Amino acid sequence: MRLRALLDTDALGLRLLGGEGELDRTVRGVMTTDLKDPSRYLSGGELVLTGLAWRHDAGDSEPFVRILAGAGVTALAAGEAELGDIPDDLVVACARHRLPLFAVNESVAFATITEHVVRQVSGERAGDLAAVVERHRRMMTSGPAGGGPDVVLDLLGTDLDLRAWVLSPAGRPVAGSKLSGGALPADIRAELAAAHLAAVRTGRRGPHRVTVGPATYSLFPVRSPGRAAGGSRDVRESVLSDWLLAVEADAGDWPEERLDLLQGVTQLIAVERDRRDAARTVRRRLAQEVLELVQAGAAPAEIAARLRVAAPVLLPGLGAAPHWQVVVARVEWDGGEIEGGPAAQALLEEILVDPLATGPEHSDRIAVAHTGAEAVALVPLPAVSSDEDGPEPGLHADTLLASVREPLSAGLNDDGRLTIGVSAAVHSAEGLRGALEEARHARRVAAARPGRVCAAGHQELASHVLLLPFVPDDVRRAFTARLLDPLREYDGRHRAELIPTLEAFLDCDGSWTRCAARLHLHVNTLRYRVGRIEQLTGRDLSRLEDKLDFFLALRMS
Known part of the structure; x- marks a missing residue:
């Protein structure tokens, strides 16, 4: 809504004291304060209501108005109940900073103005959607590393009561709000990611809605800033790399303002995605x-x-x-x-x-x-x-x-x-x-x-694959090393003679008695060594395939 609409509403009891040329400014929210410095609670676009309790002398007006203007406040409305007439120093300060100033009749409660603004700005709740986007932007760009997607999702939870998660195209959890009840179960993540990718491949515009169990989710593509939606590039170039924002809500009946908010959030998360790519x-x-x-x-x-x-x-x-x-x-x-x-x-x-x-x-x-x-x-x-x-x-x-x-x-x-x-x-x-x-x-x-x-x-x-003529020599050598190196290393540490035992065992066609006799060992000692060979390699010397693998590895070594 615009300031002009507020001034035209007689029930609000507003009287314009300055800023006649600024009445087309948009009001995106309302805040009541008597703090000297309310900047931490401002995100831009608000109509600020004040009872002037912060003003002790004429010198207080200039810094107060300067703070409001710097925070992007749309207008200031001062109540007449405390001081009667609005002080001239406040009127002058607002004119200097081009901040529209209204006087609020003492018969009108601030709650009346607040309820009217909230009802006009958002029919569903007191949240200021555009202000939330601006808060997201500030959090993501504050500091060298930004706030990260977790901060954005926390704000969605606190400001709009939305449980949301950022997922990779493979369904890996990237970020989640503290208010989202923890990470989504793996099966739900996989189903959401699959539904999202299938919808993207059809070319349908997001958000994509999907029901998993009792819950309905709205899925918003998180596209890199260089790959805006509707671009001419083939969707297959990015479908397997873009993240998605999953919101536990049905966006089918959302007003346009809320959809715009979530699209803005995906753009902020896309910036974070590009930052992580750069870090790689x-x-x-x-x-x-x-x-x-x-x-x-x-x-x-x-x-x-x-x-x-x-x-x-x-x-x-x-x-x-x-x-x-x-x-x-x-x-x-x-x-x-x-x-x-x-x-x-x-x-x-x-x-x-x-x-x-x-x-x-x-x-x-x-x-x-x-x-x-x-x-x-x-x-x-x-x-x-x-x-x-x-x-x-x-x-x-x-x-x-x-x-x-x-x-x-x-x-x-x-x-x-x-x-x-x-x-x-x-x-x-x-x-x-x-x-x-x-x-x-x-x-x-x-x-x-x-x-x-x-x-x-x-x-x-397997060994039969190694006999094929197109198998590179490096693959053959890698196969040999993988099979025999554990035995060689064990022999080097323990002098266990596993390699000679393996060679004799294969030469004797797996006969325990003949092999034990050749090596001058007790059969139980031979069984222990063969068991150690199987343990170190994960093979079974009673199987023909594994015997063949060992035979070829020894011949190629």
Whole structure:
């Protein structure tokens, strides 16, 4: 509403004392105060009501009005009940700062004016929607890092009673209001993300409404400022990388002002998204440098030197040199005219996040590079203590996509595919080239399967695959090292002679008595050694396939 409409309402008892040329100003809210400095409670656009209790002498008017004008207040209305006539020094100060000034007749209660303004500005509540957007803007831009999306969602909760969350396209929680009752359950996040991506692929304009269980959610796309809604670029270029704002409410009957508010909030969150992308620049560059060295066949010493630079950035405070895993991903669209590398890079940065990670930046240990349609992630793993036996921890292809397959399939629709390959962990720079080729080959195994979202790991590169002529030598060497290195390391620490035992056991066709006799061991001692071999490698020497794998690995070593 405009100031002119207030002046024309006789029941409000307002009399204009100054600012005749400013009556087209918009009133977005109302506030009553007698504080000398009410700036912390102002967000701009208010009609300020005051009883003048803050004024003790003529010198108080100038600083009070200067504060109101600086906060973007629309007008000041002063009550006549306290002092009778409005002091001239207040009239002069308002004229100096071009702040319209009204006198309020002593017979009119401030509550009457407040109720009228609230009813005119918003028919549903006393919240000032445009002022909330402005408060969001100030919070997000205050300080070097801004307030962050959590602050924005807190304001939505306190000002509009809206429970809201920011989700990644894979359904990962990015931010949530303290008033939102905690994080959404994983199954609900996945369903919301899938519904959002499916709606985006249809080209329908948001917000998109979806009912999950008893609740209805409105889903607002969070698009990068460079990719405004309705742009000419193909939606497939950004559908798998843009965040979404999920609000637990049905926006179908919202007034235009509230929809505009939420669209403004998504723009602020998009700025935060771009800030986080910028913060990933160093990690992306490190991954790109290592990848280029590995692909160029650089000396292991040169790669190791670059890894020593990368380790403190990717694993701050770890101390011990980490092991590494390589993950390769490709996003491919029908027709092949859209480059899938950037989308694959953004997806890997979301998919590889540790769900138990804490801190403001959940992906601060994920380094992903991309070339063409392929994205390559260099994932550091804490080094296993030399006193620990058994398989090393790391990523597993069979669980990597479990929680994100549903939403990503919806985003890929009928014309896109995501395939991922995961290498084994390597202990040094020498193994990175083999790990990269191993991950690429595992991805090709995944690409041969049906489905929109597929992954394969190094465990699926079985011995019969290694006999195929197109398998790179680096993959063969990586397979051999993965199978035999745990045994060699154990022999080096404990002098257990597991490798000679394995060779004799295979030469004797798995015969316990013949092998024990050849090695001059008791059968129980042989059984203990074979059990240790199986424990360290995760294989079963009673299975023909595992025996064949060991046989080929020993022949190629």
